[in-house]
Amino acid sequence: MHQDMIIRITKYDRILRKLKSIGLERVFANNIGDAVGVTASIVRKDFSLLNIIGQKRGGYDINKLITSLDHILGKDGSQKAAVVGCGRIGSALLRYNGFESDGIKIVAGFDTNTRICEESDCPVPIYSMEKIKEVIEREQIKLAIIAVPEQTAQDVFTRLLDSGVRGFLNFTQAGLRAPKPFDTLGNRPGEHVVVHNVNIGLELEQIVYELNMADKQLLK
Numbered sequence: 001m002h003q004d005m006i007i008r009i010t011k012y013d014r015i016l017r018k019l020k021s022i023g024l025e026r027v028f029a030n031n032i033g034d035a036v037g038v039t040a041s042i043v044r045k046d047f048s049l050l051n052i053i054g055q056k057r058g059g060y061d062i063n064k065l066i067t068s069l070d071h072i073l074g075k076d077g078s079q080k081a082a083v084v085g086c087g088r089i090g091s092a093l094l095r096y097n098g099f100e101s102d103g104i105k106i107v108a109g110f111d112t113n114t115r116i117c118e119e120s121d122c123p124v125p126i127y128s129m130e131k132i133k134e135v136i137e138r139e140q141i142k143l144a145i146i147a148v149p150e151q152t153a154q155d156v157f158t159r160l161l162d163s164g165v166r167g168f169l170n171f172t173q174a175g176l177r178a179p180k181p182f183d184t185l186g187n188r189p190g191e192h193v194v195v196h197n198v199n200i201g202l203e204l205e206q207i208v209y210e211l212n213m214a215d216k217q218l219l220k
Contacts, residue, residue, distance in 0.1 A: 005046060011036045012043070013069045017101075020062050028059040075103030080141045082165075084156055085148035086111040086126055089171055093145055094124060104143065108135050129156075136163035143167040150174045161193070168195045 015035045019027055029047075030040040047054065052068050054060035069075075081099070083090045086109045094109055109116075109126040116126050127135050135141070144165045148156050153174035160168070170176055176195055 005049075008036060008038065008042070008046060009050075009069055009073060012046075013066065013073060013075075016062055016066050016069070020066065025062055026059045027062055027065070029054070031059075070103070073103070078103055078105045079143055080105055080107045080139055081143035081145065082106065082108045082110060082136065082139075082141050083145045083147065084110045084129075084132070084160065085146060085171075086113070086116050086122075087147065090145070090147040091116070091122075093147070094122060094126075106145075107139050107141065110135075132156075132159050133163040136160065136165060141165060143169075145169045145171065146176075147171040166193050168193075170195055170197045171200075173199060173201075 012032055015032055016027065019031075028040070029043040033040045033043045036043075044054075047060075050068070050072060052060070052065065078100070081104050083093050083106060086094060090109065090111070094106060099106060106124055109122065109124055110129050110132055111126055112129055114126065114128045116122065142165060144160050144167070146153060146156055146160075146168060150172045151174075153170070153172040154176060157168065157170075157176045168176065176197075
């Protein structure tokens, strides 16, 4: 499935949940498309590729759509995740209560400061970095959010890979590299590794650039 389509499906799922929350039971492709910013034909094409069929005059049943999309996105079963690095960003992520509605449950945090839980109200236990492998394997965690200092990010990434984690959200500026015996894509035979990098500074620069370009267009 193409990355752009995955992003659209995620947006469809969120919109459908909002529509359900206000009491709607059925929806049309043009309603979903307008909310997401795509045409109705793209919505219908996506659903057709996913073998989701609606009624020409009656639209789509919202509950059935959500069930189908949740299954496709893997949200029909909760995925366990860990936060590594419980500083400002990590602590904020630990306290964010919106992950579970997306089928993700943060069950552990890791940090060099094991007294973080004593100093603040943590919703999940925080372990020392030395316990990464033990806890990851015990809890069968497959997802990790990395929010450690840049100079330690690669070592943390390697330790998480060796412990069985295969999905990563990287909040550091380090370019994470999969070590041997993984290949250049970070894979072992029969395994797949996914790394998404979140460079907040770069994203803000992009926003500033787009705002400046819009202002220049207005001045013409």
